[in-house]
Amino acid sequence: MKQFDTILYHLEELKIPTSSPLSPEDWKDWYHYILLDPDNNIRILFNISFSGRPEQGEITTTFQLTMPSNGSLTKLANYGFLKVDKWTEKPASRMPLEFKVPDFLEVSIAKDHFRISVKHQTPKFSFELEGKPEATPLLVPELFPYGSGFIGWGFIPGVTPNGYVTNENLNLPITSRWFCYHDHNFGRFRWGDKEVGWVWWVVTMWSETNDIYTFVFHRGNSKDFAKIAKPFLFIYKNNALKKTFVGRSVNITFQWTRTPERIPILPGALASVFSHRKVLTPEHIKVHANDDIHSVEIDMIIDTKMEIVLPDYEDKQYTFLKELNGKAKAALTLEGKKNYLKKGMFYAEFVH
Amino acid sequence: MPNSYTEQEQLLIVLFQALVNDIRYSNNFIFGLLKEVTLSKKVIVDIDGARLELSASHNDQYTLHINSVDALAHASFISKGDYLREVVAGTITLDHAISSNKILLKGALEDLLGIYRLVVGLLVEGPTSPHLRALWDSFDKNWPQTVPLGMLIDLDVQQVSDYFTDLDVNAEIKNVEITY
Numbered sequence: 001m002k003q004f005d006t007i008l009y010h011l012e013e014l015k016i017p018t019s020s021p022l023s024p025e026d027w028k029d030w031y032h033y034i035l036l037d038p039d040n041n042i043r044i045l046f047n048i049s050f051s052g053r054p055e056q057g058e059i060t061t062t063f064q065l066t067m068p069s070n071g072s073l074t075k076l077a078n079y080g081f082l083k084v085d086k087w088t089e090k091p092a093s094r095m096p097l098e099f100k101v102p103d104f105l106e107v108s109i110a111k112d113h114f115r116i117s118v119k120h121q122t123p124k125f126s127f128e129l130e131g132k133p134e135a136t137p138l139l140v141p142e143l144f145p146y147g148s149g150f151i152g153w154g155f156i157p158g159v160t161p162n163g164y165v166t167n168e169n170l171n172l173p174i175t176s177r178w179f180c181y182h183d184h185n186f187g188r189f190r191w192g193d194k195e196v197g198w199v200w201w202v203v204t205m206w207s208e209t210n211d212i213y214t215f216v217f218h219r220g221n222s223k224d225f226a227k228i229a230k231p232f233l234f235i236y237k238n239n240a241l242k243k244t245f246v247g248r249s250v251n252i253t254f255q256w257t258r259t260p261e262r263i264p265i266l267p268g269a270l271a272s273v274f275s276h277r278k279v280l281t282p283e284h285i286k287v288h289a290n291d292d293i294h295s296v297e298i299d300m301i302i303d304t305k306m307e308i309v310l311p312d313y314e315d316k317q318y319t320f321l322k323e324l325n326g327k328a329k330a331a332l333t334l335e336g337k338k339n340y341l342k343k344g345m346f347y348a349e350f351v352h
Numbered sequence: 353m354p355n356s357y358t359e360q361e362q363l364l365i366v367l368f369q370a371l372v373n374d375i376r377y378s379n380n381f382i383f384g385l386l387k388e389v390t391l392s393k394k395v396i397v398d399i400d401g402a403r404l405e406l407s408a409s410h411n412d413q414y415t416l417h418i419n420s421v422d423a424l425a426h427a428s429f430i431s432k433g434d435y436l437r438e439v440v441a442g443t444i445t446l447d448h449a450i451s452s453n454k455i456l457l458k459g460a461l462e463d464l465l466g467i468y469r470l471v472v473g474l475l476v477e478g479p480t481s482p483h484l485r486a487l488w489d490s491f492d493k494n495w496p497q498t499v500p501l502g503m504l505i506d507l508d509v510q511q512v513s514d515y516f517t518d519l520d521v522n523a524e525i526k527n528v529e530i531t532y
Binding site: 264 | 437439440441442443444445446447472475476479480482485497503504505506507508510511
């Protein structure tokens with residue numbers, strides 16, 4: 001569809017000005033991928049984030065793999081890394097976007113196809129992923145003030161993936177049976193800014209009639225939650241956008257742990273510094289949306305928690321990203337029919 | 353005194369001096385901490401058997417002195433390059449490394465707390481300092497790896513579950529009652 005082509009172009013193109021040597025250093029552009037395997041209960045997060053400008057800026061690569069531990073179905077193990085590299089080369093074009101970090105990362109992003117290749121050294125493993133967008137792309141170019149700048153984003157909550165994760169003890173194929181979500185975020189803001197925070201999640205559900213339902217949620221907040229913006233909830237069925245709930249029709253509640261606990265921090269130097277902290281974290285997320293014709297109730301049971309700590313390069317402030325994932329179920333009234341969806345997985349991010 | 357440093361000792365000497373020079377001109381806070389913790393102190397470090405004696409003085413300016421070490425002298429900071437890699441990568445915390453003897457420290461409590469503050473300070477500054485990152489990269493690239501690094505490490509092992517766990521304490525000791 002021509003219209004989708006235009007959206008995909010604007011959704012995927014790099015937004016950071018690459019030719020001006022005076023481009024502000026608080027520019028950010030990041031490409032975020034979530035992979036969920038319903039058959040083997042495996043979850044992957046992959047993110048490439050550009051900040052600053054070519055030759056001055058940085059490329060941060062983040063990878064998290066959650067999978068059953070040594071064949072156990074109940075115990076999950078978490079692996080991952082956060083790696084910061086200098087952004088040395090100016091990309092030849094914004095679209096398609098092609099760049100590499102020598103001996104580590106190669107990425108090619110076009111509007112109808114992407115390919116990522118990671119060769120990590122310590123611990124040694126490879127991650128390859130290519131994908132083709134299938135779901136209705138949505139671009140939310142929110143150019144209104146956000147902290148000291150602005151933020152916009154776009155997402156494709158259905159991509160046909162193909163790839164693998166390999167290591168000397170692991171050979172994990174990523175097939176088209178996996179669910180793949182992708183978003184691209186861009187804007188100008190500082191991680192240390194008091195106004196910068198959000199809750200985002202994606203849930204995917206497999207129905208007994210082989211339909212795939214996908215739910216995407218976003219809500220902005222200030223770091224101390226004194227200000228909470230109105231949320232968005234998008235509902236997809238078989239990759240087509242069916243319904244959007246906005247504002248007061250959506251309610252989200254968190255059930256928190258009763259006592260503070262230590263949770264793993266994604267490796268990177270700040271992991272050593274912050275991981276002695278005990279923090280309260282959500283255990284359960286419940287969402288209810290209703291406009292008297294359509295309604296949905298979603299229950300997300302968090303079984304894996306991890307934190308990413310990002311420093312602000314100017315103000316020595318930190319932003320804490322809680323990465324949460326687990327199983328989900330839902331009751332949905334859509335197109336005049338009520339469906340109970342029992343088999344689902346989710347990935348959520350809680351930023352403050 | 354023979355000054356035949358091994359290749360690894362030479363690398364450490366270059367990196368220690370580069371570290372001091374880097375923070376001297378780029379980070380007032382850490383430089384202040386370095387002076388507070390190290391001035392008029394002496395320590396023998398041992399990383400994978402590369403042993404050096406470090407001391408610091410201040411006449412016109414802060415100076416780090418590095419000397420070779422007598423074979424029989426006891427080191428008070430003993431570790432392996434691979435363990436330091438684990439701490440800097442964050443696959444284990446500094447606390448975990450110390451409590452599991454991956455970093456073995458000996459010294460007066462006040463000095464140990466000072467060193468702890470200094471190391472945490474450097475870990476905090478690292479992600480936002482290209483100089484410190486380059487210095488670490490130089491160590492990481494040039495220091496030999498002794499542990500096979502093919503294994504993916506489960507993040508569950510990152511932290512010490514609790515300090516002063518009584519699991520390893522002998523029952524006789526656990527049952528000792530102290531009366532005042």
